[in-house]
Amino acid sequence: MTRFDSILLGDNAFYGIDHLSHERARQRADTVQRLDNIVNLIKYSNELGATGMVVATRPKLREWIEHLKQSSDIVDKLDFHPVLPYARGLQMKLSQLGIINTLKDIMKGAGLGTELKILAKGGFGFMKRDVIELFKVFVDTEMIKLNMIKPKIIFLHPVLVDLALALEMKNIFEAFNSHLQKKYKIEAGLCTKNFPRLISKLEEWNLNFASIMTSFNTAGFLMNPSKKACEDALEKYQGNVLAMNIFAGGYSGIKESANYIISLPKIRNIVVGVSSKEHAKETFQLFTNAN
Amino acid sequence: MKVGIVGLGKMGLLHAGVLNTLEDVQFVSVAEKDSLLTKHFKNVLPKINVYKHLDEMLESENLDLLHITTPVVSHLPLTLTAIKNGINFFVEKPLTRNLDEAKQICSELKKSNLIHSVGYNIRFNETFSKVKSLLEQKVLGDITNVKSSMYASNVFSKPFRMAIQKKISGGGVLLELGCHLVDLLLWYFGPITKVTGKTKTVYSEVEDFAHAKFQFEHGVDGELDTSWSKEGYSIPEINLEIKGNNGNLRVNQDFIEMKLKNPVLEFKQTDIKIYKQELEKGVSFDVAGIDYTKEDIHLVDCVKNHKQALINVFEASRTQSVIESIYNSHSENRSLAVDYID
Numbered sequence: 011m012t013r014f015d016s017i018l019l020g021d022n023a024f025y026g027i028d029h030l031s032h033e034r035a036r037q038r039a040d041t042v043q044r045l046d047n048i049v050n051l052i053k054y055s056n057e058l059g060a061t062g063m064v065v066a067t068r069p070k071l072r073e074w075i076e077h078l079k080q081s082s083d084i085v086d087k088l089d090f091h092p093v094l095p096y097a098r099g100l101q102m103k104l105s106q107l108g109i110i111n112t113l114k115d116i117m118k119g120a121g122l123g124t125e126l127k128i129l130a131k132g133g134f135g136f137m138k139r140d141v142i143e144l145f146k147v148f149v150d151t152e153m154i155k156l157n158m159i160k161p162k163i164i165f166l167h168p169v170l171v172d173l174a175l176a177l178e179m180k181n182i183f184e185a186f187n188s189h190l191q192k193k194y195k196i197e198a199g200l201c202t203k204n205f206p207r208l209i210s211k212l213e214e215w216n217l218n219f220a221s222i223m224t225s226f227n228t229a230g231f232l233m234n235p236s237k238k239a240c241e242d243a244l245e246k247y248q249g250n251v252l253a254m255n256i257f258a259g260g261y262s263g264i265k266e267s268a269n270y271i272i273s274l275p276k277i278r279n280i281v282v283g284v285s286s287k288e289h290a291k292e293t294f295q296l297f298t299n300a301n
Numbered sequence: 302m303k304v305g306i307v308g309l310g311k312m313g314l315l316h317a318g319v320l321n322t323l324e325d326v327q328f329v330s331v332a333e334k335d336s337l338l339t340k341h342f343k344n345v346l347p348k349i350n351v352y353k354h355l356d357e358m359l360e361s362e363n364l365d366l367l368h369i370t371t372p373v374v375s376h377l378p379l380t381l382t383a384i385k386n387g388i389n390f391f392v393e394k395p396l397t398r399n400l401d402e403a404k405q406i407c408s409e410l411k412k413s414n415l416i417h418s419v420g421y422n423i424r425f426n427e428t429f430s431k432v433k434s435l436l437e438q439k440v441l442g443d444i445t446n447v448k449s450s451m452y453a454s455n456v457f458s459k460p461f462r463m464a465i466q467k468k469i470s471g472g473g474v475l476l477e478l479g480c481h482l483v484d485l486l487l488w489y490f491g492p493i494t495k496v497t498g499k500t501k502t503v504y505s506e507v508e509d510f511a512h513a514k515f516q517f518e519h520g521v522d523g524e525l526d527t528s529w530s531k532e533g534y535s536i537p538e539i540n541l542e543i544k545g546n547n548g549n550l551r552v553n554q555d556f557i558e559m560k561l562k563n564p565v566l567e568f569k570q571t572d573i574k575i576y577k578q579e580l581e582k583g584v585s586f587d588v589a590g591i592d593y594t595k596e597d598i599h600l601v602d603c604v605k606n607h608k609q610a611l612i613n614v615f616e617a618s619r620t621q622s623v624i625e626s627i628y629n630s631h632s633e634n635r636s637l638a639v640d641y642i643d
């Protein structure tokens with residue numbers, strides 16, 4: 011019996027993403043896992059104790075969810091935890107189109123439903139009125155990519171969370187939380203690289219989120235302002251934390267990483283990346299046997 | 302310290318975020334011509350004063366530091382305005398569209414004692430700054446050769462952006478990405494004396510590929526290769542391979558790899574790999590990469606203590622000189638000496 015409430019499977023490894031070496035990831039790009047292998051690995055991880063998945067709203071998400079649904083009933087067994095928006099795609103668009111044209115481009119490409127909504131609001135002219143309304147439509151366009159699954163919690167990506175936090179945009183956090191709950195009846199979560207400051211601000215603003223996804227690892231990788239400050243903040247925090255980057259992007263050993271996470275009793279939810287059955291077996295054994 | 306920003310694009314928002322988290326910094330105002338952006342900014346950040354033009358902002362605000370994060374086409378007039386008003390400033394890279402514009406800024410700056418900085422943030426990246434100290438410690442011995450590359454997967458058709466027009470951008474991939482390589486090479490190995498350059502334009506009116514060979518003043522031979530039209534680089538990737546008489550070193554944003562002939566200093570082994578995870582130790586706040594936070598912390602510290610920044614305009618003008626020489630070498634089809642600003 012594990013002491014963890016949830017052990018989630020991350021999707022980065024399926025796309026060949028490698029936080030230790032982008033060079034290695036690029037070299038492996040031609041051998042990125044085939045859909046059948048991904049399906050088998052997800053099924054196997056579920057047998058070993060994976061209760062759900064963290065998925066990015068990448069363009070390929072729909073393709074492999076469809077494949078997963080055709081070949082198995084596994085989709086109904088998993089709690090999905092999507093992270094939106096797909097940051098790399100967004101950053102590429104921002105570089106090429108600028109902020110306003112990026113928003114227009116995203117919404118134009120989001121399908122008929124959103125286009126009708128935009129038309130109902132008087133065309134793109136509505137963008138001039140209210141930035142919060144604009145943000146909600148942006149969330150709606152991302153939600154279209156998720157209509158094949160039932161998400162448990164939807165997380166906002168750190169690229170937006172940390173910018174909004176830095177600029178103290180309380181209304182963005184309020185809008186994300188209330189929009190997901192009211193319109194989709196789904197809980198909202200936040201991803202951050204600045205855990206102590208985020209929970210301090212949420213407390214000040216009296217805002218509660220279902221979960222905060224943030225890095226905890228022995229190396230202190232992506233733990234700002236420091237590993238110690240993140241550990242101290244975790245001690246005091248009353249809400250749910252989903253620990254990510256627990257292997258420091260592949261830098262720390264599996265056993266050392268597991269021992270560290272297990273030593274933090276407030277961490278009851280983790281996300282892990284696995285690239286093979288052997289890797290999955292080794293990883294899940296360590297966490298499912300933890301108490 | 303009161304700070305303002307001119308230009309609310311991606312980089313403007315990023316620096317606004319970083320600055321707003323720094324102790325002793327009051328992010329007070331923004332100048333942006335796009336009324337839609339300013340309206341939305343005002344909507345979510347009512348405490349920040351918003352202006353349409355930099356002149357208006359400088360008239361109304363008593364700024365200690367100005368961040369110029371507009372497209373390169375406006376760097377010359379905006380930096381000259383900052384200098385005229387006696388405001389310390391940061392300007393995003395590249396400094397200018399061409400060497401002539403850089404000369405005008407340097408000429409005006411020489412008459413002032415302002416603090417200034419240019420956004421070559423890669424110098425604050427942990428792996429690349431570690432290599433600087435390894436080179437200074439002569440871990441590789443005397444350096445003989447360096448190969449450098451920077452690739453991205455951004456341009457595979459005629460770009461949408463107006464900025465790709467040469468009169469607006471001043472150049473293509475060499476000026477936008479390759480400038481980071483030139484800045485690193487000058488930082489590591491000192492002045493480049495001779496350049497042989499080739500560029501290739503495929504998708505628009507500016508170059509999509511650039512290659513250059515260098516001779517450095519201190520005897521090092523070097524090469525640069527850059528493109529924004531190379532498949533497989535969803536994140537822009539920098540690679541340097543440095544050869545010395547005590548071994549070789551390879552560095553990118555993820556790791557440093559060294560193969561030494563003889564152990565030296567703390568390196569008792571000859572095969573060494575140092576990952577960024579070993580080097581990165583958290584920053585006060587990470588908005589979109591710790592390099593940017595470190596860059597702004599460094600500049601704020603320089604302004605507070607009135608000391609010149611690591612990458613000031615005069616340093617950045619040397620990068621501009623090398624880039625201009627590569628373009629000229631290509632068009633004249635011969636090797637050229639680099640003409641630095643005095």
